[in-house]
Structure formats: structure tokens, C-alpha cells
Amino acid sequence: MTTRRFFLGAGSAAGLAAATALLWRRLPGEARAAEVFAVTHSDDEWRKLLTSDQYEVLRQAGTETPFTSPLLHEERKGTFVCAGCALDLFLSETKFDSGTGWPSFWAPIDKAVAETRDTTFGMLRTAVACSRCGGHLGHVFDDGPKPTGLRYCMNGVALSFRPAQA
Numbered sequence: 001m002t003t004r005r006f007f008l009g010a011g012s013a014a015g016l017a018a019a020t021a022l023l024w025r026r027l028p029g030e031a032r033a034a035e036v037f038a039v040t041h042s043d044d045e046w047r048k049l050l051t052s053d054q055y056e057v058l059r060q061a062g063t064e065t066p067f068t069s070p071l072l073h074e075e076r077k078g079t080f081v082c083a084g085c086a087l088d089l090f091l092s093e094t095k096f097d098s099g100t101g102w103p104s105f106w107a108p109i110d111k112a113v114a115e116t117r118d119t120t121f122g123m124l125r126t127a128v129a130c131s132r133c134g135g136h137l138g139h140v141f142d143d144g145p146k147p148t149g150l151r152y153c154m155n156g157v158a159l160s161f162r163p164a165q166a
Contacts, residue, residue: 035134037132037133038085038132038133046058046059050084053157054158057135058158059135059136061127062136062155063155064102064157066101069102069157070156071156071161072156076163077093079162079164080160081161083158083159084133085132085133087133089112089113090159092164094107096145098151102138102156104153104154106149107148107152108128112130112131113131113152114129115129128140135158136155137155138154
């Protein structure tokens with residue numbers, strides 16, 4: 001029989017587990033503080049250079065709401081670049097519709113991104129950041145299409161699109 005005491009105990013345990021995970025996770029700023037990037041700005045400068053949504057994702061490792069990015073349906077030939085420093089990150093030829101609600105790619109441009117282990121929220125994932133400014137872009141998963149089998153699931157707000165020259 002399920003009782004009120006059971007629900008209170010279970011809720012308390014879940015709350016404690018969530019709080020512990022938040023306390024023990026490595027914060028995005030801590031990861032970047034130890035690294036030196038070619039493009040650097042103070043926190044105040046980043047806030048002035050980026051929109052509030054871009055700042056939340058690129059500098060605070062946030063996640064945009066799925067299915068909200070105009071880049072999700074971008075199908076022109078061109079290059080997806082970092083919204084923080086304009087580094088070329090992904091070619092349009094590697095973009096595919098993953099059905100997840102975020103722009104997805106099967107491969108980045110060589111040396112354009114850095115990957116790190118991400119254990120936030122009790123999950124084990126691989127975070128993807130811009131190699132030039134350290135901006136958080138999204139995560140990479142091993143459920144993508146051939147030829148790599150990878151899905152670089154990127155926040156559209158962390159990217160800009162530069163169409164190919166005609």
C-alpha cells in the first residue's frame with residue numbers, strides 16, 4: 001500500500017540526490033577558467049557581445065528550447081559558425097534532421113571543436129565547445145548516421161550561418 005509517508009520519503013530522497021548532483025558537478029566556468037583560448041573576453045564583455053540566450057548557452061552551458069532555432073530548418077549550402085567568435089564549425093553537407101529539435105551534424109570541421117566529459121545532472125555525456133573561444137555548443141552522441149555514426153546535437157543559438165558564395 002502506498003502511503004503519504006512513502007511519497008514524502010521518496011520525494012525527499014529525489015531532492016537530495018538532485019541537490020548532490022548539482023553540488024558535485026563541474027561548473028562550466030570552472031572548466032573554461034583553467035583553459036586559455038585564442039578568443040577571450042571578460043564576463044561583462046561576453047554579456048555585451050552576445051544576446052542573453054547566446055550568453056546562457058555559450059558561456060553558462062545552457063540549452064535552448066527544442067524546435068525554436070531558425071537554423072533547425074536551414075538547408076542552404078554554407079557554413080555554420082560559432083556565434084561567439086565566428087569560427088567555422090560545421091559544413092552544411094554534414095547537417096541532417098535528427099528529429100530531436102536541435103540542428104544536428106554528423107561531423108565538425110577538423111579541429112573546430114573540443115570535446116569534454118560532462119557529468120551534469122547525473123548523466124554521462126560528451127560536451128562540445130568551440131575550440132577558439134570555449135563556448136558551449138551542445139553534445140555529441142553515438143546514434144547518428146553514416147559515415148561517422150555520430151550526432152553533434154548543437155544549440156542553434158550558439159551558431160550563426162554563413163551562406164556559400166554563389
